[in-house]
Amino acid sequence: MQTLTAEILPQTIRQRPADSYKGTYGRIVLIGGNQNFGGAIIMASAAAVYAGAGLVTTLTDPSNQGSLHARLPEAMFADYHDDALLTSLVTGADVIVIGPGLGTDAPALATLKRVLALVTPQQTLVVDGSAITLVAEHRLTLPAVPLVLTPHQMEWQRISGIRIADQTEAANRQAVDRLHATVVLKSHRTEIYTATGTYENPLGTPAQATGGMGDTLAGMVGGFLAQFSDPTHAVLAAVYSHSAIAEELAQTQYVVLPHQITEQLPAFMKAHEAH
Numbered sequence: 001m002q003t004l005t006a007e008i009l010p011q012t013i014r015q016r017p018a019d020s021y022k023g024t025y026g027r028i029v030l031i032g033g034n035q036n037f038g039g040a041i042i043m044a045s046a047a048a049v050y051a052g053a054g055l056v057t058t059l060t061d062p063s064n065q066g067s068l069h070a071r072l073p074e075a076m077f078a079d080y081h082d083d084a085l086l087t088s089l090v091t092g093a094d095v096i097v098i099g100p101g102l103g104t105d106a107p108a109l110a111t112l113k114r115v116l117a118l119v120t121p122q123q124t125l126v127v128d129g130s131a132i133t134l135v136a137e138h139r140l141t142l143p144a145v146p147l148v149l150t151p152h153q154m155e156w157q158r159i160s161g162i163r164i165a166d167q168t169e170a171a172n173r174q175a176v177d178r179l180h181a182t183v184v185l186k187s188h189r190t191e192i193y194t195a196t197g198t199y200e201n202p203l204g205t206p207a208q209a210t211g212g213m214g215d216t217l218a219g220m221v222g223g224f225l226a227q228f229s230d231p232t233h234a235v236l237a238a239v240y241s242h243s244a245i246a247e248e249l250a251q252t253q254y255v256v257l258p259h260q261i262t263e264q265l266p267a268f269m270k271a272h273e274a275h
């Protein structure tokens with residue numbers, strides 16, 4: 001297992017070319033946020049916007065529209081119950097993040113199945129939170145497209161069948177290879193399994209142990225994937241940045257709130273871009 005270092009940041013985060021525009025930095029849709037968990041998809045969407053994704057659309061329950069726009073006017077809103085709209089937005093996206101606050105009821109399952117059927121190999125699908133639990137509970141087949149899963153240990157137990165106590169590198173690797181996905185296995189020391197390598201994130205703090213922290217990471221992973229060319233670097237740099245910012249804030253804060261990580265992202269990325 002390789003330990004990540006700050007070198008991943010300039011390897012990934014490039015100076016922006018002068019002749020670029022929003023389309024250069026990717027179209028991303030984020031799907032989730034039921035009537036109870038709107039905050040989760042708003043946090044994920046904010047992380048994607050602040051990470052620099054070019055165009056961000058949030059597909060969520062209509063009850064979240066006002067709070068989404070009050071918090072994040074940069075994001076477009078769409079009702080995830082509207083199948084025609086969902087189809088056209090998912091089809092036009094470079095990156096799709098599904099799961100934060102999606103919930104596990106029948107409409108959530110139907111939305112997930114629809115998205116799994118629509119994605120193509122030209123797109124990247126990030127599967128987080130409730131979407132992982134639904135895939136596991138209903139034994140859904142994941143599509144043969146570039147895939148990133150971001151489970152916490154219990155979500156990983158559900159989808160891999162490996163109990164938390166037995167989640168060793170060797171056992172995890174077998175499950176990752178079966179899933180044909182990059183897996184970000186989140187814990188106090190997050191591990192990232194790609195097709196060819198295994199990485200440990202040396203950073204992170206218990207100040208991060210608060211709801212929404214993973215939703216924020218999922219949005220960052222999506223935002224980095226949307227704009228940076230090497231997908232493995234994008235995932236590794238997003239994980240590293242999330243914890244590095246948290247550690248900086250935790251020097252003076254007892255707890256770090258997920259939206260505070262998001263707010264620090266543009267300055268952090270500027271400080272670490274390659275020249």
Ligand SMILES: NC(=O)C1=CN([C@@H]2O[C@H](COP(=O)(O)OP(=O)(O)OC[C@H]3O[C@@H](n4cnc5c(N)ncnc54)[C@H](OP(=O)(O)O)[C@@H]3O)[C@@H](O)[C@H]2O)[C@@H](O)CC1
Pocket residue numbers: 036037038039040041099100101102103129130131133152153154155164186187211212213214215
């Ligand atoms: N503001 C919002 O809208 C928010 C919305 N959210 C959304 O809620 C949805 C459900 O996500 P979820 O993670 O809260 O619940 P679930 O999938 O049941 O997992 C919890 C179970 O796993 C266990 N567990 C064991 N190890 C663990 C570990 N390392 N990390 C975490 N859990 C661990 C744990 O054990 P226990 O704590 O009971 O001992 C418990 O039994 C999802 O869509 C998410 O996006 C949240 O993000 C919060 C903010």
Ligand SMILES: Nc1ncnc2c1ncn2[C@@H]1O[C@H](COP(=O)(O)OP(=O)(O)O)[C@@H](O)[C@H]1O
Pocket residue numbers: 129151152186187188189190203204205206207208209210211212213214215216217
């Ligand atoms: N003690 C800790 N040390 C370091 N990182 C932590 C700690 N506790 C939680 N985290 C991080 O917080 C995030 C939690 O993700 P998750 O459980 O999916 O949260 P949520 O679904 O509430 O957004 C992960 O990135 C995890 O690595």
Ligand SMILES: [Mg+2]
Pocket residue numbers: 128129152214215
């Ligand atoms: Mg989560």
